[in-house]
Amino acid sequence: MNLDATAVAIAAAVNARDVSAVEVATAMHARIAERDGAVGAYLATTGELALAHAQLVDARVKAGERLPLAGVPLALKDNMCVAGTPTTCASKILAGWVAPYTATAVQRLLDAGALPLGKTNLDEFAMGSSCENSALGKTANPWDLGRVPGGSSGGSVAAVAAGEATVALGSDTGGSIREPAAFCGVVGFKPTYGRVSRYGLIAFASSLDQIGPIAHTVEDAALVYELMAGRDPMDATTVDRPVEAVSNALREDLAGVRIGIVREFGLGELEPAVRDVYERAYADLERLGAELVEVALPTADFGIATYYLIAPAECSSNLARFDGMRYGLRVEAADVGATYEATRAAGFGDEVKRRILIGTYALSSGYYDAYYVRAQKARTLIAADFAKAFSACDAIACPAAASPAFAFDAKTDPVSMYLMDYYTIPMSLAGLPSLSVPCGYVTPPGAAGPLPLGLELSGPLFAERALLGFAHAYERATRHAELQSIPALPGPVGAR
Amino acid sequence: MSLSIGGVPYEVVMGIECHVELKTATKMFCGCRNVFGAEPNTNVCPVCLGLPGALPVPNRLAIELVVKAGLAFGAEIPAFSKFDRKNYFYPDMPKDYQISQFDTPLTQGGVVPFRLDDGTEGSCRLTRIHLEEDTGKSSHAGSRDGRIAGSTHSLVDFNRAGVPLMECVSEPDIRTAAEAVAYLETLKRTFVALGVSDVKMEEGSLRCDVNLSLRPVGATEYGTKTEIKNMNSFRSVARAIESEIARQAGILAAGGRIVQETRGWDEAAGDTHPMRSKEQAHDYRYFPDPDLTPIEFAPTEVTRMRESLGVLPHARLERFIARDGLSVVQAQQLADNHALAVFYEAAAERSGKPQATVNFLLGDLSRLANETGTPVASSGFSPDALAELVALTDSGTINSKTAKDLIERVWRDGGSPREIVAAEGLGQVSDSSAIDALVHEILAANEKTVADFRAGKTKVMGFLVGQVMKQSRGKANPQVAEERLRAVLEGAEPASQVRG
Numbered sequence: 001m002n003l004d005a006t007a008v009a010i011a012a013a014v015n016a017r018d019v020s021a022v023e024v025a026t027a028m029h030a031r032i033a034e035r036d037g038a039v040g041a042y043l044a045t046t047g048e049l050a051l052a053h054a055q056l057v058d059a060r061v062k063a064g065e066r067l068p069l070a071g072v073p074l075a076l077k078d079n080m081c082v083a084g085t086p087t088t089c090a091s092k093i094l095a096g097w098v099a100p101y102t103a104t105a106v107q108r109l110l111d112a113g114a115l116p117l118g119k120t121n122l123d124e125f126a127m128g129s130s131c132e133n134s135a136l137g138k139t140a141n142p143w144d145l146g147r148v149p150g151g152s153s154g155g156s157v158a159a160v161a162a163g164e165a166t167v168a169l170g171s172d173t174g175g176s177i178r179e180p181a182a183f184c185g186v187v188g189f190k191p192t193y194g195r196v197s198r199y200g201l202i203a204f205a206s207s208l209d210q211i212g213p214i215a216h217t218v219e220d221a222a223l224v225y226e227l228m229a230g231r232d233p234m235d236a237t238t239v240d241r242p243v244e245a246v247s248n249a250l251r252e253d254l255a256g257v258r259i260g261i262v263r264e265f266g267l268g269e270l271e272p273a274v275r276d277v278y279e280r281a282y283a284d285l286e287r288l289g290a291e292l293v294e295v296a297l298p299t300a301d302f303g304i305a306t307y308y309l310i311a312p313a314e315c316s317s318n319l320a321r322f323d324g325m326r327y328g329l330r331v332e333a334a335d336v337g338a339t340y341e342a343t344r345a346a347g348f349g350d351e352v353k354r355r356i357l358i359g360t361y362a363l364s365s366g367y368y369d370a371y372y373v374r375a376q377k378a379r380t381l382i383a384a385d386f387a388k389a390f391s392a393c394d395a396i397a398c399p400a401a402a403s404p405a406f407a408f409d410a411k412t413d414p415v416s417m418y419l420m421d422y423y424t425i426p427m428s429l430a431g432l433p434s435l436s437v438p439c440g441y442v443t444p445p446g447a448a449g450p451l452p453l454g455l456e457l458s459g460p461l462f463a464e465r466a467l468l469g470f471a472h473a474y475e476r477a478t479r480h481a482e483l484q485s486i487p488a489l490p491g492p493v494g495a496r
Numbered sequence: 497m498s499l500s501i502g503g504v505p506y507e508v509v510m511g512i513e514c515h516v517e518l519k520t521a522t523k524m525f526c527g528c529r530n531v532f533g534a535e536p537n538t539n540v541c542p543v544c545l546g547l548p549g550a551l552p553v554p555n556r557l558a559i560e561l562v563v564k565a566g567l568a569f570g571a572e573i574p575a576f577s578k579f580d581r582k583n584y585f586y587p588d589m590p591k592d593y594q595i596s597q598f599d600t601p602l603t604q605g606g607v608v609p610f611r612l613d614d615g616t617e618g619s620c621r622l623t624r625i626h627l628e629e630d631t632g633k634s635s636h637a638g639s640r641d642g643r644i645a646g647s648t649h650s651l652v653d654f655n656r657a658g659v660p661l662m663e664c665v666s667e668p669d670i671r672t673a674a675e676a677v678a679y680l681e682t683l684k685r686t687f688v689a690l691g692v693s694d695v696k697m698e699e700g701s702l703r704c705d706v707n708l709s710l711r712p713v714g715a716t717e718y719g720t721k722t723e724i725k726n727m728n729s730f731r732s733v734a735r736a737i738e739s740e741i742a743r744q745a746g747i748l749a750a751g752g753r754i755v756q757e758t759r760g761w762d763e764a765a766g767d768t769h770p771m772r773s774k775e776q777a778h779d780y781r782y783f784p785d786p787d788l789t790p791i792e793f794a795p796t797e798v799t800r801m802r803e804s805l806g807v808l809p810h811a812r813l814e815r816f817i818a819r820d821g822l823s824v825v826q827a828q829q830l831a832d833n834h835a836l837a838v839f840y841e842a843a844a845e846r847s848g849k850p851q852a853t854v855n856f857l858l859g860d861l862s863r864l865a866n867e868t869g870t871p872v873a874s875s876g877f878s879p880d881a882l883a884e885l886v887a888l889t890d891s892g893t894i895n896s897k898t899a900k901d902l903i904e905r906v907w908r909d910g911g912s913p914r915e916i917v918a919a920e921g922l923g924q925v926s927d928s929s930a931i932d933a934l935v936h937e938i939l940a941a942n943e944k945t946v947a948d949f950r951a952g953k954t955k956v957m958g959f960l961v962g963q964v965m966k967q968s969r970g971k972a973n974p975q976v977a978e979e980r981l982r983a984v985l986e987g988a989e990p991a992s993q994v995r996g
Contacts, residue, residue: 081549094548101542103549202548207786236553236788314786317581320592321546340585363583363781372783 003027007072007166007220008247011113014071015061021054021071025115028073032117032164037492040139041149041159043078045118046085057113067113068227075165077156078119079126080106080211081200085116089202090134091124093322093329093347103200104235105169105211105228112227117165120155124349125319126176126204128152129420132408133351141184142486144448147405150180150420153214157184160214161486167224168214173204174307175400175424177212178436182400182454185438185481187471188214189221192462193431194239196225197232203318205311206237208428216481218437218472223247225464244465250472255289257470260393263296265423270402274453277440278399281455281478285397288477290470295389295396299381303426304418306382309362309375310429315352316359322347354414383430390460395470398423400436400454404444427458434458437471438480450484499741501749505713508741509721510670510706512620514683516565516662516693517630517701518558524629524660525552525595532699536653544658546590551787552629554579558660559602559791561692562627563801565662566603568686568808569622573798577602577791579627583781588632588652596628598782602791608666609810610678611817615824620679621667632657656700662692668707668718673737676706677730681832685809689834697728706737709754710744719744720754724768726761736761740768812837820850829858835873836862842879847886856882860903868907876910884913893917895924897970926973928980931964934972935980938963949985957981 001019002009013019029047036042050073057071076082079089081099088094102110110116123133131139131154139154141147142162149158153170157177160168161184170177172190181188190212198209213224229243261282267275286292324330324343331342348356362371389396401420411417427434436454443450455474459467475481499506523530526543542550563573580598601624609619633656638648664683670676684695684702695702704727709719724740727733739761744754759768809831816827816837830837840857844850861872861882868875885902888894894902894917902913902922917923925931938960939946945956957978964977 079549087548089548097548099549100547101550198549199551200549203787205786234553235551237551237786313783317583317593317781317783320583320585321548321590323585323587323592325587326545326590327547336587337585360781363783365779365781368781368783 001027003031004163005166006217007069007215007223008217010072010166011068011070014057014113015066017061019071021057021061021113021115022051024071024073025050025054025117028115028117028165034492035162035164035489038140038145038489039142039158039162039164040137041075041120041155041162041164042118043088043090043121043137043155044086046082046116047118049082049085050115050117053110053115057115060113068223069109070113072114073117073166074109074114075117075120075156075159075168076106077122077126077153077168077170079122079171079202079204080169081202082106082116082119085119087119087202088136089125090122090136091322091347091349091352092135093343094327095136095329097328099200101200103211104197104232106200108228109169109224114167117159120153120159120168122155123152123176124352125202125315126152126171126173126209127315127351127355129175129179129417130406130411131155131180133349135349141405141451142489143185143451144405145489146448147407147451148183150183150401150405152176152180153188154180156214157181157186157188160184160186160216162489163486166215167220169211169224170214171201171204171209171211172424172428173208173210173311174428175421177214178400178424178434178454178456179420181214181436182438182452182456183405185452185454185484185486186214186216187218187221187435187437187475188212188454189225189435189468190428190433191225191229191464192239192433194237195229195243195433195462195464197228197235197238199232199234203314205314206318207314208307208311218435218468218475219247219250221435222250222468222472225468229464239462241462246465246468249465249469251469252473252476253289254285254470254473257290257395258293258393259285259290259470260295260389260396261292262300262389262396262398263294264298264300265398267399270399271442271444273442273444274399274403277442277453278455281439281474282397284478285474288473293393295392297382297385297389297426299378299385300426302378303382303429304422306375306378306429307421307425308358308418309371310379312355312359313362313372313375314359316356316363319348319352319356351414379429382426386426386430386432387460394459395463395467396458398456398458400424400456404442404447404451404453407446423456427456431461432458433462433464433467435467435471437475439474439478440480441484449487452480452484499710499745501710501745506710506745506748507713508671508708508710509668509718510676510708510737511668512666512670512676512679513705513707514664514680515703516664516683516687516695518561518660518662519691519693520555520558520561520660522555523658524555524558524627525658528658530659532701534655536651536655539655540657544590545654546592546657552595552785554788554791555660558627560801561660561690562602562625562662563793563798564690564805565664565687565692566606566622566625567798567802568690568805569606569608571603571606571622571625573603573793574600575793575795576600577793579785579788579791580782581785582628584778586631587650588634588654588657590632590654590657594628594631595785595788596782597626601626608679608682610675610682611813611824611828612674612678613825613828618675618678620669620675623665623667625662625664628661628663630656630659630661673734673741676737677734680704680730680733681828682810685813685831685834689809690805697730704733706733706740708737708740708744710741710748720756722754722756723758724761725758725771728763732761732763735766736768739766743768809834809837812841816840816850820844820854822850822854826854826858830854835871839873839879839882843882843886846880846883849886849890852886852890853882856885856903860900861907864903864907875907877906878910881906881911881913888913888917892926892973893923895970895973898922898924922971924973925968925971926976928976931968931972931976931980934964934967935977935984938967939981939984946985
């Protein structure tokens, strides 16, 4: 059995009863035990749950059902609720909390035959771009264990990159799927806001959060996406429009496709080696038949400032419920008010506190119009810029991040970390579908070996089908993911 | 209300905020049942407990009920409305924010008409009605009086968390306690009639806060107001208002200043005590709830809802007074009970005798309803049966005693009074020749009494009429019987026939 096979291949093998889901689950957990000591992708593995699901899948397949994700090993970012499993958001304030219900998106994948392997690490409450803000674990980049996997979905991305899961779910608020996918050389896809239910996803910023797939191939990502997308009666912000079949209709070329290159995202400021990779990527798009057109996003430069008002404002309210009264950590103090303060002081990390403070300030009486309202206006302008750009092109190409993965503790200033999401935040503010696909490698000084880079492709609202098609054509023509592989990982501590 | 402080005439200025729990099957943002009195924390789910990851989905019916409540008073329904978050920490608020509406209420404006008991007409303008979710309910244990002060711990019941709650805010148009109560009565009648709410203050499905200030008559600025809370009946609303007027007037008369604060009504003590002052006011940091999409109404939807309102209780009340000639108190009594008002209208229309109809309805039938605990509309009586009863008594076909027996019987067993009377010969005997036979029989048997009468003891007439009634088994028309007795005894008829 090839544990590195795609989800499509594993499901076909399980459906054909060439291999059982139980065998897949067992082998994959053995691999996690062997590799995750070095990578640290998982906060918790759910071996028994995966086995129980595997038995169910085998029984259903035996009964004649064909399941689109039969026996496919799935890793879940630990901000998604799975009934009966600890769900922590990598925060001390939720450590030990066991979710009593399952997120809609997760449930849809389990119903399709996926095996829940475990819960992966993240920046606390999905706030961060390196996974270093986790209060509960450290995740390394499988390409270079001295470097970060990116964030906030660092654990899910590292799990897929290290072969410790076939596919994974992440959540993307301002780039939290795309940036780590670029850092770890896998495909990471954020669907249009409203496509995938957020029910059971612990909120960071409700108007931006979106669950998306992480996979080795565009086809696998498309398959997972189409299985979990669509209206959910439990989430009022999901849209009621049909989800087109994507995974079986992916194109092989870009003939007649107009790809927008953003004037304001010039490659001039990038490291020369990085710039070369992106210039080659643009040339490859053209070689595949695409017409490259320059488009303008004059307001995109305000993306980070806008995002760091709206997202903290929403999080300041979303995270109020973690107060020690009903669940999670409680630090008892003299009275209710003091207990709130002691609990939240002990339970939240610095970055979470920073954002709660920024958001509380932005929403305060007297500052609301100057900050929150203006940020919403800027958001509207950014969305309008994209709409105008898409009148001249079918998708926009740009770097997913300005650099490859950086070393641990390299970015101590919060603003330098915020800048990591420069290329991903504008699309999040506009609600657009956007993905990162591997596009090449660089070997900066001090790196253990080549580090992957990601090309970000973004499309108009609800244009997932076209967007995934373009990415598939690029992936198939360039095969970057197949050109390099992660270095051998050290085995478990006990085996060394 | 003539209030004078230091020789200067003052007026009372009041506005009322009502929180009304909506009568929906399920809660505002989840599928949990909306019922009062269940075991604590049994009607809860991840959404109304505010568990991590749970999301609200609005209850469309609740939104419609609020719109109908506004339309009933002529409010405007803005085409666009949204939900906002009101942020503050409290242990009975699961998310530590309340989903409410800040600057885009579902309804704006409107006028609430009312009638005082003495017949005076009045009205109060509405500012707005908005929709929000109720909080859980805290109870404090370990203190002697159940108050938080001195308690050792608190318990929270989340059954109420997420129950749809509408807040009706009035303009400061109310001047007296009687007006306040009359305003609340119109709200209550209307909300009950429309199925918007049960409006039970004792169960907390109506909670009202009164904002009250005093100012010299003719002043354009308002005085400093206080907010009074914790009244659990319309009567305590009136008492609390009177108490607060007296308290504020006392302070002003002594040259003092009113402190802006919230005061709680203490039913047992009959006065108010300070709860919190304005200095502790929160910054609620309202912002649009990103989990919910805006509420938009097509004009056709609003028209459909307006047309579904039917006849409103206040219009009915005015019609009872103007068209039917009922007294204000009778009209209010009917209007206070929607089912009874509907029953009355149907019965009065068929009988054509509104006063006789309302007399039976508010008399014998309401008494039976109280005694049996069965509403009139659920008894054996139909509006048709009541109309028949009115016709039978009004035409003199049955006497009042038969009517009483018949009422008890139809209440219990149903049926048509007209058919029962016909089938069982219960009709009152008014035919003088039939009664004459009885008269002669009774006079013959009571010679001594006849002699007494003739000797001037005319009081014995009552006894003789009673004897005729008894002999007729209650069916004789007592007026005819007396008339005939008198005719014979006073000699208009030959005495020989008495013996004859």
